Amino acid sequence: MLLRITHYDEPILRLSGEEVTIFDDKLGQLAEDMIDTMHEAEGIGLAAQQVGKALRFCVVEIAHNPENPITCIFDGKPLNPDLLMPLALANPEIEELPGEDMVYEEGCLSFPEIRGDVVRADRVRVRYLDLKGTEHVLECDGLLSRCIQHETDHLAGILFIDRMEPEVLAEIKPEVKELKRLTKKAINKK
């Protein structure tokens, strides 16, 4: 089932999610619906807040790109990241690993057609629970690391615009303002 994607500046996007504590069919269904919604919107990640739920839960799916390979260590062993996709993460905790920060032009499904450079750690270690409640430790870099960092931010009510340098933010400010206006209009219509 496709879910409605919330847009900036709906209040839900600023809420910290509650820990996931029940790993049942309902959570599995939510993951499935979020993955379908993400595919439909042609995104690579989607957080619970973006479908109207204040939960520490997100989904990610990165397509393999041989030009930008991802180094991935899953539960202590090297793993082809394709085998993890789509990935559902409950209660993810991120630790940045040593290395150079990377700049990348990010988008967000809650900010249609708005993009801007964000600096983030290249490599992270993420501890999370899968749909059965089993803990995993994933170390990764590149686009997968970036996407997990972006989605985990959502779970704490942090948006990519909060991470942008002032000059980057200044450039997209008119578009963000217009989005805010349109969202308000759409909400008031309901």
Ligand SMILES: [Zn+2]
């Ligand atoms: Zn986003």
